[in-house]
Amino acid sequence: MEYIPHLSKDDKLKKLIEQHGVFKLEKKKNLYLYLCYSIMSQQLSTKVARVIRQRFLDLYGGKEPAPQQIVDMPFEKLRGIGLSNAKVNYVQNVARFEIEQGMDHKKLGKMSNDEVIVYLTQIKGVGRWTTEMLLMFALSREDVFALDDLGLQQAVIGLYDLKHRKKKIMLDKISKISQQWSPYRTYACMYMWRWKDNVPAMKDKKNKK
Numbered sequence: 001m002e003y004i005p006h007l008s009k010d011d012k013l014k015k016l017i018e019q020h021g022v023f024k025l026e027k028k029k030n031l032y033l034y035l036c037y038s039i040m041s042q043q044l045s046t047k048v049a050r051v052i053r054q055r056f057l058d059l060y061g062g063k064e065p066a067p068q069q070i071v072d073m074p075f076e077k078l079r080g081i082g083l084s085n086a087k088v089n090y091v092q093n094v095a096r097f098e099i100e101q102g103m104d105h106k107k108l109g110k111m112s113n114d115e116v117i118v119y120l121t122q123i124k125g126v127g128r129w130t131t132e133m134l135l136m137f138a139l140s141r142e143d144v145f146a147l148d149d150l151g152l153q154q155a156v157i158g159l160y161d162l163k164h165r166k167k168k169i170m171l172d173k174i175s176k177i178s179q180q181w182s183p184y185r186t187y188a189c190m191y192m193w194r195w196k197d198n199v200p201a202m203k204d205k206k207n208k209k
Helices: 003-007 011-020 031-041 046-058 067-072 075-079 085-100 113-120 128-137 150-159 167-179 185-208
Strands: none
Touching: 003 011, 003 185, 011 185, 031 046, 031 085, 031 128, 067 085, 075 085, 113 128, 128 185, 150 167, 150 185
């Protein structure tokens, strides 16, 4: 993969690449559904989110619905699968936006990352972080860094042993570190998340030595 030599220039990332191997990005077909699923899963465990998603599909006979079907679904039926009032509104907002404005690969493919963020955050319920995740994991954009992601912040602070300062100064430092990973920051994020997930286990191994 093209990103390996570039990211391997960073000694800390090089170790993570050796440990976790190669990551690949895959484009998702229906981007509006990706956004809907992202909204549904917010603040939920992976297990619960999977259940909610299946209940959602069950409303449509187990098939992925067209946007108009989402708009037409009675509010209470969507509430009944375990969504809050706000999430039902947001999911239907996404479906309406798909119908009225569009967000397919052809349309978003012509936009820069920043343009996609500005375009999709017009939708009430879709924030910058959600759009950045779509850029990474649905549009397969290779150079995205989600600066506001708490897990990424914690990973960079821990891995690069940053001393705690005021939040703005710390975020500026994290952003500066991430710049050296461009144009492959998405992959760097994936290694950061993987490192953070494994921090306790890695510490245990060190302590046993």
